[in-house]
Amino acid sequence: MSSHEQDAFMQHIANKLGRDRVMTKPEHPFRGAPSFWQNHQLEEEVRVELFISNWTNVGGHAESFATMGDVASFIIATAEQLSVKHIIHHDLEALHQLALPKQLPNAEVTIWDGECEGLITRAAHADLGIVVADYAVAETGSVVLQSAAHKGRSVSLLPTALIIIVRRDVLLTTMGEVMRELEQLGAGQMPAGIHFVSGPSRSADIENDLTIGVHGPGIVYALIVDH
């Protein structure tokens, strides 16, 4: 694409708008949410409650725990209950500490370490994916997952079931707070994929009859942990 074509495209727009091209940043007095919402802040306990209620209302499962040890016990029990054969998880210290290969000797555990070949195929064959949320939003009941070499997008998308660990201190009130954090990132620092996930994959395309787990995971757990 030559810059000439771009210039012609933009000049056409400016002509239609009946003015010269605008080359300097215009003042944008209406940026973002109305001010009552920008000041909207909930107490931590209320945030957690609201998140759990929103998450479960759309068919997700949510639990709250005091320690990562409790989280580990829950994950192991859930994996056993679902007869999970293949697990894939992000390459994060918190997840290594779950010691899943030792705890679940009958399950194959793949780590998305950015080196192993064919990770997408492995994720597609996994029954369970485990990730850690970068942020969560109470008002919309969403978790935010950012991609990186050690945090593949496939892990939260291809397995049948998904467990998302949410630290209390990343659970914010509104989406705007997450957006402002992201805007702090310097030029070129944005991750390639930022995904707001709000419950299990769903569709109402057949006679408006709700179906869960159409392309993404149909079973999703949000595990909120204090530390």
Place this chain on the structure above:
Amino acid sequence: MMPKLNASTVKERASYALNDDFLRKAVKFTTEKLKVGKIQATEQLGNWEAWRERGRLIRLHTIEYLDYYLTQFAEHARAQGVHIHFASSAADAVNIALNIAKEKQARSVVKSKSMVSEEIKINQALEKEEIEAIETDLGEYIIQLAGEAPSHIIIPAIHRNREQIAELLSEDAGEELPADTTILAGYVRKKLREKFLDADIGMTGCNFAIAETGSMVLFENEGNARMVTTVPKTQITFMGMERIIPSLEDLEVMATLLPRSATGQKLTVYMSVITGPRRAADQDGPEHMHVIILDNGRSLQLGDPEFQELLNCIRCGACLNACPVYRHIGGHSYGDVYSGPIGAVLTPALNKEVGEWDDIADASSLCGACYEACPVKIPLHDMLIYLRRRKVEKGYGKWDERLAFKGFQFVTKHNNRFRNAVKLGAMGQKMILKDGLIKTKLGPLKGWNSHRHTDKLADVSFRDSWKSLDLDIQQELRAMDDQVRERMEARLRQMKQKRNDGGQSDE
């Protein structure tokens, strides 16, 4: 199976739809559910009017400076390694996409729902090149099997019932599938899994592009758009040139308005903000990313005071769900990609040829429900009137309509003529009255009386009863309690005051 809708006028297409009982019921049921969901979601959020106004202001501002924000978007996206293309027409966009596909020697393309891709008819172009193009949204996959276009912007297969869908999918599977939603959806999941993993190219639309970061944003519930932007090596995104907002903070406003207006959800299950192709060390996401920015008639609205606000549309479908006409005739009656009130205005606007699409603007009762439902307050009902006016000005009016209005003008211009005409009518109608109603299908009454009856002219006309009515009112006013009168007058003063202040406050 339904008849193929290739009739040439709205009236003919609508008569197919009106004779299809299931279609009418299904469309009514689903739109009602979506409409109620929207109302509940907006009530729960609170301050909906403030959000709407904020959404409108952001969209107005962005379109006002469209050249600046598009340039900024292109710069930032390129800095992340995205190839940016500009297409003036649908044909340009198709050529750009086909060239990329050829360069990649692509055999197979997986697509997530995109109205723009319907608009430019990329599937047909890919088929011609013997490249498989698969729609991966559940509803879109179903209508692709049926060889149809979407009939609703959010629920594309709204017009098909479970048995019809089971039949289509059974044919696709080569085995009998029961008409059970879970089984049918399960089949599609499995079938499309393989397609995702094999595809060379993922094609998407674009709900919003963020100028400040060079990101593109997708809203969806199924996860197929995430698949399309995660698994294939090449991603091609079609973006209508107006689909842009300045910042991520502005995205919060759009994310508050769009899902609630579309389905009553607080947020769709997935909202993906994609900024450039995969980073060097990433193991998934596209290696090559192209964004094709499309004009295709959109710039015709720029600088046009009557239609520029059309570009504010965020494609939520709320106006379809609210529209009494859409709810009866369904999406295919509109004859093109965009249906409902927004389609009735957008299709003629994008197509330049007012004549060809002239009857779509007539398929409306101008009730204004679309405006009330619109999350960015586009005055669609006003635009429909402008379209009708332009149609007549361009000489596309009908001779009988012109004659009728000339006659009306003649009769109403003079009070004596009008009185005589009403008298004449009151006498003349005696011949055709049946049970106090006019049921004849003679002449101009045919269209109306084919479906309902015309009331007779009143025995005593409003004009004739005016004298006694006036007297009544005078007496009533005299009889009014002083306190009541004071209250009413105060209220009137208040209303006038409010109107003078002009309601432009935002929160």
